[in-house]
Each structure stands twice: as structure tokens, then as C-alpha cells.
Amino acid sequence: MTKYRRIFACGVVLALALSGGVFAQPSGPEDPDVDLGIVTAGEGGTYRGWPIVIEISIAHPKADLAAIKGETVQPLVVAVPSGRWTTLVKLVIRNAQGDIQPWPYRLLTTVGSSLTLDVESRGGLTVVLSPEAMAVPTVGRYSVEVFLDSRNGTTAASWKGVSSSRLEFDLKDVPTTPSxxxxxxxxxxxxxxxxxxxxxxxxxxxxxxxxxxxxxxxxxxxxxxxxxxxxxxxxxxxxxxxxxxxxxxxxxxxxxxxxxxxxxxxxxxxxxxxxxxxxxxxxxxxxxxxxxxxRTDGGTCPAPAKSAPAVPKRGARTGARMDGKAQ
Structure with missing residues (x-):
């Protein structure tokens, strides 16, 4: 069974937002890996009026290979003098024309002032958009891009640089007769x-x-x-x-x-x-x-401790099964 769980994109390009334009350059071998995922309805998209869950993962660039080899890595530290290190994270949503969308997303994850990345430790952030928020945008293709920018406002021992990830998804109208x-x-x-x-x-x-x-x-x-x-x-x-x-x-x-x-x-x-x-x-x-x-042990039955599932125990298949969700 496959699940239509998430669209994932791995950050392989850094987009440096400089005065006068956006320039891309290859990610360095010592920069953190930033992965971006969206919980969707499958087939690369979702529907108006449905919520969106965005998951951001930040990992050491050598963590996976070191884990396979049973080796350790030199930890990477991302740290700010005070407050939360998520002040270094920027999320940008654009429409197909490249216009930034002022969607009211909400960061759910609470963090401290520093993030340490090694074989065992990584950073994870969850961002959500409510059903009400997602009922407003028009149908079309949108992109989501996340930046981890530690070039300014960090401690002396912090990693300095920019790492990013980007993906696209389609926002569609819900069919009038859902399957x-x-x-x-x-x-x-x-x-x-x-x-x-x-x-x-x-x-x-x-x-x-x-x-x-x-x-x-x-x-x-x-x-x-x-x-x-x-x-x-x-x-x-x-x-x-x-x-x-x-x-x-x-x-x-x-x-x-x-x-x-x-x-x-x-x-x-x-x-x-x-x-x-x-x-x-x-x-x-x-x-x-x-x-x-x-039971055959002769004990007295207590009051029911569980409620029956709110859906029928059995049911004949009346429609096509889902294609699956990307894992």
C-alpha cells in the first residue's frame, strides 16, 4: 500500500535574494540539507478549502552517509544570540506569475536559540494553513520555497550561509461529486x-x-x-x-x-x-x-471501556480506490 502522504523536495540550489534580483548558486558540501514537504491530496496538488500542512526538515549534509557507515560527523550549529533560531527561516509562497502570496500560515514548532545538526539530531518545523485560509486563493499552480539564512544575526560559532528548498503544487476546485x-x-x-x-x-x-x-x-x-x-x-x-x-x-x-x-x-x-x-x-x-x-476465566465484565468505531465494520467497495500518497 502506498500513501499519498507528501510531496518532498530536496534543497539542491541556494537562492540568494540580493538587491536587483535573485541569483542561484550550487549548494556547498558543508551546508545543511533543507527538505520541504507538503501534505497533499495526491497527484501533486490539493483543493480549495482544504488545509495545508508544510513540513520542513534541516539535516547535516553528511548525516545519511555517516549513519550508513556507522561514523560520526563534525556537528553543525545554527545559533542566534537570543530568542529562537527560527527567525533565520523564511517561507515564501508565489503564484504562477511569481507574485508573493500573503497567506496567513502559522508556525507550530517551538524551538530554542540554537540547532545542532549531527548524525542523530536534525531540525524539524511544521507550518499550517487553515481550511478558511485556503478557501480564499484562486485555483492555479503555486510554489513554496523555504530559506535558512544565517549570514546575519547569528553567534560567532554558528554556521554562516544560505540553504533552501522549493516545490510546486496545484490548487484545484473540489469536484461537485466527490468519489x-x-x-x-x-x-x-x-x-x-x-x-x-x-x-x-x-x-x-x-x-x-x-x-x-x-x-x-x-x-x-x-x-x-x-x-x-x-x-x-x-x-x-x-x-x-x-x-x-x-x-x-x-x-x-x-x-x-x-x-x-x-x-x-x-x-x-x-x-x-x-x-x-x-x-x-x-x-x-x-x-x-x-x-x-x-472470556472463559469467570470474571465479571466491567462497564465498556471503549466506544465502537464511528464507522461501519464492513462495507462493499463502491468506487475506485485512491492512487496512493507519495512517501
Missing amino acids: NGLACKKGYVFSEYHSALGQLSAASSALDTALAQAPDELVCLVERAELAERQGNTHDAIDFYQRAMEAKAQLPQEAGGESSSGSLLHRCLELVKKLPASERHPLGIFCAYVTCEE
């Missing part, structure tokens, strides 16, 4: 937005709404299982993993991708192991739990 696949995509995008804000109940509701229309959409079932697991709702997570495996079994084999039924079963069984012994199946090989009514 099951699009319903799941919307649920996923809204779930990621609410999760970024720490609103896990709202994130769950977004996926439940999508699954009420498209109960067999594999990506949304897996995402809902993972969300239930994050919330500590082990029984719900097991239920959704079971449904995901059943949905996966209905797809052509090549559609499974890296998240095959086997890996889903493994993740579910890891959850089953965390249940009390009285709730685990004796053989321990099933993605399921023993309900209180099915």
Missing part, C-alpha cells in the same frame, strides 16, 4: 492538519467521516488504526488494522506496496501483545482480542 477515494483523501488531509494542532479527537472524526462514505479505503483505515494507537485506544486500533487487512486482501497484489498485509498483521500483533492475558487469543496469532463476553 470514495477523494472522500478518504479529504479525511486524511484534515486528519493530518488536526493532528499537527494536537487535536487528535478532531483528527479521528475527520477519518471516521471519510470512512463512513468509503469504508474500505485502505489508506484511511491504516491511518485511523495508527491514530487510535497514538491515542492509546488499543481495541479500536486492532479493529481498524483488521479492517485494513481485509481491505488489502481485496486489492490487486501489486497495489500493496511496502505496507503489505503481513506488515499490518505484525503491527497489529504487537498491539495484541500489550493486552492483558485474559484478552489475548490463546494461540496469539490473530489480529483480534477476546471480548469480556467471550
